[in-house]
Amino acid sequence: MRCPACSALDDKVVDSRASDDGSAIRRRRECATCGHRFTTFERVDEAPLVVLKTTGERQPFDRDKLVAGVVAAAKNRPVTREQIDALATGVEDSLRRRGGDVESTRIGLAVLERLREVDEVAYLRFASVYKDFTGVDDFADEVRLLLKEEHQPGA
Structure with a gap:
């Protein structure tokens, strides 16, 4: 995952939990280069029917x-x-x-x-x-x- 502050690719996951409606996983990340914290969401990408x-x-x-x-x-x-x-x-x-x-x-x-x-x-x-x-x-x-x-x- 690219850091939105410095564009570095090295980060670590600080916290993971299901989103409020349970349709995604919310991850708090911290950039190993600049220390910036940001949130990402992981969702299932369904193939179109x-x-x-x-x-x-x-x-x-x-x-x-x-x-x-x-x-x-x-x-x-x-x-x-x-x-x-x-x-x-x-x-x-x-x-x-x-x-x-x-x-x-x-x-x-x-x-x-x-x-x-x-x-x-x-x-x-x-x-x-x-x-x-x-x-x-x-x-x-x-x-x-x-x-x-x-x-x-x-x-």
Whole structure:
């Protein structure tokens, strides 16, 4: 670490502790050359999450876009903002654990999987867009799948 006072590279760590919110490590340092004390912060640098669209296009993951889709599906349903945020966090965390690029279809399936547990009507609304329903038969098929899974042992 370069000293901000004299630009020397030789310093020692005097004190280390977690920052107030726990997202970084705060280090007090002292320059071995001039004695100047200064503070540095060490944070995790996460690799950006990249979404591979079905068109082959690549774009950065946008949590707000995911949340907006779930909010639209849950409109006028008994789904809280906290539930939506928890769903989005769960999806994002699972994608980050996988690492690397992620297909947009995987994101949609992860949302559907979690949304089914939150609200079945919101699930159907999201599925109708995600799965590109073209008629009432598509809704009926999806409802049948929901009912079948609901009545399975262990479900």
